Amino acid sequence: MSIQYYIILCLTLFSIGVVGVLTRRNAIIVFMCIELMLNAVNLLLVAFSKMYHGAALQSAANTTAGIDAQIFVFFIMVVAAAEVSVGLAIIVMMYRNTHSVDINFLNRLKN
């Protein structure tokens, strides 16, 4: 499988996430679209790691080249889990104050 297919798939998922962030007003759905973008990047990292590993296997039989990317994906998941817990707490606070999850209520810093 060519790497280009994976890149295009991940770019499509990432762009869908970008469109969601730009067009939706519900803070929870904006947050979910950010998760979607994170997952697209994770998939791309794993695909690149397998590309690199396949190239390295040609020269050495039992190499672990490319394992760093998968560790990196693991840490991205760790950070995403921590981020979600804090972000959802902020959204719950926002709902408690304004009784809405509309992100347009969050423009008080504008003036």
Added chain:
Amino acid sequence: MSTVDILFYPLSAFAIVSATMVLISKNPIHSVLWLILVFFAISGHYILLNAQFLAIVNIIVYAGAIMVLFLFVIMLMNIKKDAEPQKQLLVKLTGVIAGGSLLTLLIAVVKQTAQIQNKQVLLKEGTIGLIHPLGKALFSDYVIPFEISSVLFLSAMVGAVIIGKK
């Protein structure tokens, strides 16, 4: 063309359609359920890439924990289906055009990059995605980031409790 190659296309189509449905659904709960399907499709991709550990972690952490948290918050808030004020059509159109332009631009760049022409991804083979090599790397070379991530979790937990308690 092997079975793994053939499985790539339906999984990709499934992921993209589900991701689009996340955007289109009016009801936030439907969006969450579609996003869970996207995560399952991405886990399927990980399995095709023989990244078994990440496939399982993706299902457990994302589909199992994070999305349940989202569902809890949505059900806690009791948001009505059509309570979400819609953005103006012009803003929506601008968003879609901006995203589409980003996608087109990036695909054009990918098509022209010389370094990734004819590069193949190793599907189904290669052992780096299994638990044994990953665990070995995680607890030898990456043990300090691993420990630091526990501090990150502690601070996130404290932060979530403090923000939620007010």
